[in-house]
Amino acid sequence: MANGDSDKVVRITLDSHGMPIPQENRVNVRKEKQKLRWCADFPFSIQFDGAADVPSKSSGGDCPNDAKAGPFYEEIGTVLKYSIRANGKLNDPEVEIVP
Numbered sequence: 001m002a003n004g005d006s007d008k009v010v011r012i013t014l015d016s017h018g019m020p021i022p023q024e025n026r027v028n029v030r031k032e033k034q035k036l037r038w039c040a041d042f043p044f045s046i047q048f049d050g051a052a053d054v055p056s057k058s059s060g061g062d063c064p065n066d067a068k069a070g071p072f073y074e075e076i077g078t079v080l081k082y083s084i085r086a087n088g089k090l091n092d093p094e095v096e097i098v099p
Helices: none
Strands: 008-013 020-022 026-030 035-038 045-046 065-069 077-087 089-091 092-097
Touching: 008 026, 008 077, 020 077, 020 089, 045 065
Parallel strands: 008 035, 026 092
Antiparallel strands: 008 020, 035 065, 045 077, 077 089, 077 092
8 A cells, every 4th residue: 555545543532521532533534545443442332324333352552452444435525424432432523535
């Protein structure tokens, strides 16, 4: 993969109320070229509207728990809602497909 086409990594943390918070509320991914990888220090799951839950897996290293999705084939400019579930809480950030 050329530089810029590697997996997009999004770090998830918990706020003071235990809500899972991604480092970017709207993540831009390149159409057909990038996958998304979420990393956290705790178990979590990702779900896109209309798709099955993707639970995190233990991965060790600097990313103890991770989950992956993609590549994305939607039209450029499409904004997809997804959910992060962790610690009994739910957050609904977005992914935008870019050229």
